[in-house]
Amino acid sequence: MTLMGVRSTVPDTGLVAVLVENGGPGMLAIPVGARDGLLLSAPEWSRGPSWAPFLSACVDAFGSAVLRVVLDVDADGGICAVAVLEADTPSSSTAVACAPSDALVLARALSVPIFATGALLRLRGIDLGEEALQRRLRQWRQALDDVVPGDAAPL
Numbered sequence: 532m533t534l535m536g537v538r539s540t541v542p543d544t545g546l547v548a549v550l551v552e553n554g555g556p557g558m559l560a561i562p563v564g565a566r567d568g569l570l571l572s573a574p575e576w577s578r579g580p581s582w583a584p585f586l587s588a589c590v591d592a593f594g595s596a597v598l599r600v601v602l603d604v605d606a607d608g609g610i611c612a613v614a615v616l617e618a619d620t621p622s623s624s625t626a627v628a629c630a631p632s633d634a635l636v637l638a639r640a641l642s643v644p645i646f647a648t649g650a651l652l653r654l655r656g657i658d659l660g661e662e663a664l665q666r667r668l669r670q671w672r673q674a675l676d677d678v679v680p681g682d683a684a685p686l
Contacts, residue, residue: 532602533551533645534645536572546568547561548563552656557652561602561610561635570636583640587641595616595618595625596616597615597616600612601613601646601648602631602648602651603648604650611628612630612631612634613626614626614629614634
């Protein structure tokens with residue numbers, strides 16, 4: 532996934548980080564707080580959060596490294612995340628639970644990839660594929676065809 536930016540949702544309900552699937556049509560909107568939204572929307576990552584390098588140094592001190600972050604859904608359909616730490620064998624890597632917004636900030640601060648599970652993309656993703664766009668265009672055309680000129684309010 533690639534972070535495309537941070538956008539406001541409906542007024543007074545918060546911000547979302549917009550992620551687009553690499554090489555695919557999927558898109559996700561991950562809720563973030565104001566502080567994380569500011570960090571993620573900064574055009575240049577000049578001064579990230581102090582905790583990210585500290586966490587990385589602690590992980591390095593134990594002979595590991597943060598490999599990637601993974602966004603997923605929990606049993607209730609809520610968005611969750613883990614930071615995947617290097618292990619002796621790839622099959623025994625350690626996943627450390629974290630808030631989704633923290634995972635995004637960590638990924639940006641450490642330049643590690645962001646992955647999304649298939650379950651998350653199915654439940655929360657927005658498909659930007661050609662078929663979905665064509666369907667949406669057909670719906671818009673139908674809605675416009677159904678508009679009666681007399682229904683429009685004068686300017």
